Amino acid sequence: MLQPSMNDSKFPLTVVILARNEEENIKACIESASFADEILVIENNSSDRTVEFALEMKAKVLNRDLNNDYSAQRNFAIENSKHDWIFMLDADERITQELQKEIITAVNSNEDFCYQVSRENHFVSGVVLHGDLRPDHVERLFLKAKSHYEGNVHERLHSSSPIKRLNGRLIHFPYKTWEIHMNKINYYSSLVAEKYHSKGKRCNFARDIVIKPLWAFIKVYFIHRGFLDGKLGFIFSALHYFYTMEKYLKLDSLNRNSGKI
Known part of the structure:
Protein backbone atom coordinates (compact mmCIF):
# COMPACT_ATOMS: atom_id res chain seq x y z
CA MET A 1 0.00 0.00 0.00
CA LEU A 2 1.25 3.48 -0.85
CA GLN A 3 1.38 5.80 2.14
CA PRO A 4 2.83 9.31 2.53
CA SER A 5 5.76 9.46 4.91
CA MET A 6 8.07 12.12 6.29
CA ASN A 7 11.01 9.92 5.32
CA ASP A 8 9.85 8.60 1.94
CA SER A 9 8.63 10.18 -1.27
CA LYS A 10 5.17 11.67 -0.95
CA PHE A 11 1.91 10.22 -2.14
CA PRO A 12 1.54 9.95 -5.97
CA LEU A 13 -1.24 12.51 -6.32
CA THR A 14 -1.47 15.96 -7.89
CA VAL A 15 -3.44 18.52 -5.92
CA VAL A 16 -4.47 21.46 -8.11
CA ILE A 17 -5.18 24.88 -6.57
CA LEU A 18 -6.51 27.83 -8.57
CA ALA A 19 -5.47 31.12 -7.00
CA ARG A 20 -5.56 34.88 -7.46
CA ASN A 21 -4.53 37.22 -4.64
CA GLU A 22 -4.84 34.48 -2.04
CA GLU A 23 -1.92 35.36 0.23
CA GLU A 24 -4.12 34.95 3.32
CA ASN A 25 -5.21 31.45 2.31
CA ILE A 26 -2.52 29.83 0.22
CA LYS A 27 -0.18 28.59 2.97
CA ALA A 28 -2.89 26.87 5.02
CA CYS A 29 -4.43 25.44 1.86
CA ILE A 30 -1.14 23.95 0.67
CA GLU A 31 -0.34 22.67 4.16
CA SER A 32 -3.61 20.71 4.22
CA ALA A 33 -2.55 19.04 0.96
CA SER A 34 1.08 18.46 1.95
CA PHE A 35 0.70 14.66 1.79
CA ALA A 36 0.53 14.89 -2.03
CA ASP A 37 3.67 14.56 -4.15
CA GLU A 38 2.72 17.42 -6.46
CA ILE A 39 0.86 20.60 -5.49
CA LEU A 40 0.18 22.60 -8.64
CA VAL A 41 -0.92 26.22 -8.19
CA ILE A 42 -2.46 27.83 -11.28
CA GLU A 43 -2.01 31.50 -10.59
CA ASN A 44 -4.01 34.27 -12.28
CA ASN A 45 -1.90 37.46 -12.29
CA SER A 46 -1.84 37.97 -8.53
CA SER A 47 -0.68 41.35 -7.25
CA ASP A 48 -0.02 40.19 -3.68
CA ARG A 49 2.39 37.56 -2.24
CA THR A 50 0.44 34.49 -3.39
CA VAL A 51 3.21 33.26 -5.69
CA GLU A 52 5.95 33.95 -3.15
CA PHE A 53 4.15 32.05 -0.42
CA ALA A 54 3.25 29.13 -2.72
CA LEU A 55 6.88 28.75 -3.76
CA GLU A 56 7.95 28.88 -0.12
CA MET A 57 5.61 25.95 0.49
CA LYS A 58 7.35 24.00 -2.34
CA ALA A 59 4.36 24.13 -4.68
CA LYS A 60 4.77 24.25 -8.45
CA VAL A 61 3.36 27.53 -9.77
CA LEU A 62 2.15 28.25 -13.30
CA ASN A 63 0.69 31.58 -14.38
CA ARG A 64 -2.28 31.69 -16.74
CA ASP A 65 -4.83 34.41 -17.38
CA LEU A 66 -8.27 33.21 -16.25
CA ASN A 67 -10.10 35.27 -18.89
CA ASN A 68 -13.44 34.49 -17.16
CA ASP A 69 -13.22 30.82 -18.17
CA TYR A 70 -12.83 28.52 -15.18
CA SER A 71 -13.17 25.35 -17.24
CA ALA A 72 -10.23 26.32 -19.46
CA GLN A 73 -8.20 27.14 -16.34
CA ARG A 74 -8.94 23.78 -14.73
CA ASN A 75 -8.36 21.87 -17.97
CA PHE A 76 -4.99 23.61 -18.29
CA ALA A 77 -4.18 22.39 -14.78
CA ILE A 78 -5.21 18.83 -15.65
CA GLU A 79 -2.99 18.87 -18.73
CA ASN A 80 -0.02 20.01 -16.65
CA SER A 81 -0.50 17.54 -13.79
CA LYS A 82 2.09 14.79 -13.62
CA HIS A 83 0.10 12.12 -11.77
CA ASP A 84 -2.78 9.92 -12.95
CA TRP A 85 -4.91 10.91 -9.95
CA ILE A 86 -5.86 14.56 -9.40
CA PHE A 87 -7.59 16.31 -6.51
CA MET A 88 -9.05 19.72 -7.34
CA LEU A 89 -8.84 22.15 -4.41
CA ASP A 90 -9.72 25.84 -4.07
CA ALA A 91 -7.52 28.23 -2.12
CA ASP A 92 -10.24 28.88 0.46
CA GLU A 93 -10.64 25.16 1.22
CA ARG A 94 -8.80 22.79 3.57
CA ILE A 95 -8.51 19.00 3.39
CA THR A 96 -9.39 17.46 6.75
CA GLN A 97 -7.44 14.55 8.22
CA GLU A 98 -10.41 12.25 7.69
CA LEU A 99 -10.66 13.23 4.04
CA GLN A 100 -6.89 12.80 3.57
CA LYS A 101 -7.14 9.20 4.77
CA GLU A 102 -10.03 8.50 2.40
CA ILE A 103 -8.18 10.06 -0.54
CA ILE A 104 -5.18 7.83 0.16
CA THR A 105 -7.39 4.74 0.36
CA ALA A 106 -9.19 5.63 -2.88
CA VAL A 107 -6.00 6.26 -4.84
CA ASN A 108 -4.41 3.10 -3.45
CA SER A 109 -7.38 1.07 -4.68
CA ASN A 110 -6.92 2.63 -8.13
CA GLU A 111 -10.50 1.77 -9.06
CA ASP A 112 -12.24 3.50 -11.94
CA PHE A 113 -14.29 6.04 -9.96
CA CYS A 114 -14.74 9.78 -9.84
CA TYR A 115 -15.08 10.75 -6.18
CA GLN A 116 -17.37 13.35 -4.65
CA VAL A 117 -16.67 15.15 -1.39
CA SER A 118 -18.84 17.54 0.63
CA ARG A 119 -17.87 21.04 1.73
CA GLU A 120 -18.73 22.54 5.11
CA ASN A 121 -18.92 26.36 5.12
CA HIS A 122 -17.18 28.14 8.01
CA PHE A 123 -17.18 31.81 8.99
CA VAL A 124 -15.75 33.79 11.90
CA SER A 125 -19.31 34.21 13.22
CA GLY A 126 -20.39 30.60 12.79
CA VAL A 127 -20.84 27.49 10.65
CA VAL A 128 -23.62 27.30 8.04
CA LEU A 129 -25.06 23.81 7.63
CA HIS A 130 -28.39 24.54 5.93
CA GLY A 131 -30.01 26.74 3.31
CA ASP A 132 -28.14 28.03 0.28
CA LEU A 133 -24.75 27.29 1.84
CA ARG A 134 -25.55 23.82 3.20
CA PRO A 135 -22.78 21.25 2.56
CA ASP A 136 -22.75 20.43 -1.14
CA HIS A 137 -21.24 17.44 -2.92
CA VAL A 138 -18.66 18.21 -5.58
CA GLU A 139 -16.53 15.97 -7.80
CA ARG A 140 -12.92 16.55 -6.78
CA LEU A 141 -10.86 13.33 -6.96
CA PHE A 142 -10.60 11.84 -10.44
CA LEU A 143 -8.45 10.14 -13.05
CA LYS A 144 -6.63 12.55 -15.33
CA ALA A 145 -7.21 10.54 -18.52
CA LYS A 146 -10.98 10.34 -18.05
CA SER A 147 -11.93 13.84 -16.94
CA HIS A 148 -12.36 17.40 -18.19
CA TYR A 149 -14.32 20.52 -17.29
CA GLU A 150 -17.06 22.29 -19.24
CA GLY A 151 -18.87 25.61 -18.73
CA ASN A 152 -17.19 28.99 -18.30
CA VAL A 153 -19.33 30.26 -15.39
CA HIS A 154 -20.46 27.38 -13.13
CA GLU A 155 -17.99 24.88 -14.48
CA ARG A 156 -18.62 21.19 -13.96
CA LEU A 157 -16.34 18.19 -14.09
CA HIS A 158 -17.25 15.64 -16.75
CA SER A 159 -15.81 12.18 -16.17
CA SER A 160 -16.46 8.86 -17.87
CA SER A 161 -15.92 7.16 -14.51
CA PRO A 162 -18.90 6.30 -12.27
CA ILE A 163 -19.44 8.56 -9.26
CA LYS A 164 -18.63 7.43 -5.73
CA ARG A 165 -18.86 9.52 -2.57
CA LEU A 166 -16.23 9.97 0.15
CA ASN A 167 -17.36 10.65 3.73
CA GLY A 168 -14.62 13.09 4.74
CA ARG A 169 -15.36 16.79 4.27
CA LEU A 170 -13.56 19.83 3.00
CA ILE A 171 -13.63 22.84 5.27
CA HIS A 172 -14.59 25.85 3.16
CA PHE A 173 -13.97 29.50 4.11
CA PRO A 174 -15.95 31.17 1.31
CA TYR A 175 -16.20 34.87 2.28
CA LYS A 176 -14.16 36.94 4.71
CA THR A 177 -16.33 40.05 4.40
Missing part, protein backbone atom coordinates in the same frame (compact mmCIF):
# COMPACT_ATOMS: atom_id res chain seq x y z
CA TRP A 178 -19.79 41.00 3.16
CA GLU A 179 -18.11 43.18 0.55
CA ILE A 180 -16.43 40.11 -0.95
CA HIS A 181 -19.74 38.26 -0.97
CA MET A 182 -21.57 41.18 -2.60
CA ASN A 183 -18.86 41.50 -5.22
CA LYS A 184 -19.21 37.79 -6.02
CA ILE A 185 -22.99 38.13 -6.37
CA ASN A 186 -22.48 41.03 -8.76
CA TYR A 187 -19.79 39.19 -10.74
CA TYR A 188 -21.65 35.90 -11.12
CA SER A 189 -25.03 37.48 -11.82
CA SER A 190 -23.40 39.42 -14.67
CA LEU A 191 -21.74 36.30 -16.09
CA VAL A 192 -24.97 34.29 -15.93
CA ALA A 193 -26.99 37.12 -17.50
CA GLU A 194 -24.48 37.42 -20.34
CA LYS A 195 -24.56 33.64 -20.85
CA TYR A 196 -28.37 33.63 -21.01
CA HIS A 197 -28.34 36.63 -23.34
CA SER A 198 -25.86 34.97 -25.72
CA LYS A 199 -28.17 31.96 -25.93
CA GLY A 200 -31.20 34.11 -26.73
CA LYS A 201 -32.98 33.48 -23.41
CA ARG A 202 -35.96 35.78 -22.83
CA CYS A 203 -37.03 37.32 -19.53
CA ASN A 204 -40.59 37.56 -18.26
CA PHE A 205 -41.06 40.20 -15.54
CA ALA A 206 -43.68 38.38 -13.44
CA ARG A 207 -42.12 34.92 -13.74
CA ASP A 208 -38.40 35.72 -13.59
CA ILE A 209 -38.09 38.99 -11.64
CA VAL A 210 -41.01 38.62 -9.19
CA ILE A 211 -41.76 34.91 -8.68
CA LYS A 212 -38.37 33.20 -9.14
CA PRO A 213 -36.52 35.29 -6.51
CA LEU A 214 -39.33 34.75 -4.00
CA TRP A 215 -39.30 31.00 -4.66
CA ALA A 216 -35.49 31.01 -4.32
CA PHE A 217 -35.83 32.50 -0.81
CA ILE A 218 -38.62 30.12 0.23
CA LYS A 219 -36.65 27.13 -1.02
CA VAL A 220 -33.40 27.85 0.81
CA TYR A 221 -34.87 29.35 4.00
CA PHE A 222 -37.76 26.94 4.62
CA ILE A 223 -37.34 23.79 2.48
CA HIS A 224 -33.56 23.60 2.97
CA ARG A 225 -33.94 24.84 6.57
CA GLY A 226 -31.78 27.94 6.43
CA PHE A 227 -33.71 29.16 9.49
CA LEU A 228 -31.78 26.64 11.59
CA ASP A 229 -28.61 28.69 11.06
CA GLY A 230 -30.06 31.74 12.82
CA LYS A 231 -29.12 35.21 11.63
CA LEU A 232 -26.60 33.93 9.07
CA GLY A 233 -29.24 31.60 7.66
CA PHE A 234 -31.69 34.45 7.11
CA ILE A 235 -29.07 36.78 5.64
CA PHE A 236 -27.74 34.26 3.14
CA SER A 237 -31.29 33.28 2.13
CA ALA A 238 -32.16 36.94 1.53
CA LEU A 239 -28.99 37.44 -0.50
CA HIS A 240 -29.91 34.40 -2.58
CA TYR A 241 -33.22 36.18 -3.31
CA PHE A 242 -31.34 39.28 -4.51
CA TYR A 243 -28.86 37.25 -6.57
CA THR A 244 -31.72 35.53 -8.38
CA MET A 245 -33.45 38.84 -9.04
CA GLU A 246 -30.24 40.57 -10.13
CA LYS A 247 -29.30 38.03 -12.80
CA TYR A 248 -32.73 38.31 -14.41
CA LEU A 249 -32.77 42.12 -14.12
CA LYS A 250 -29.45 42.17 -15.95
CA LEU A 251 -30.70 39.74 -18.57
CA ASP A 252 -33.80 41.88 -19.18
CA SER A 253 -31.63 44.97 -19.44
CA LEU A 254 -29.30 43.28 -21.93
CA ASN A 255 -32.24 42.12 -24.04
CA ARG A 256 -33.98 45.50 -24.05
CA ASN A 257 -31.31 48.18 -23.77
CA SER A 258 -27.86 46.57 -24.28
CA GLY A 259 -27.31 46.42 -20.52
CA LYS A 260 -28.44 49.95 -19.66
CA ILE A 261 -31.25 50.74 -17.21
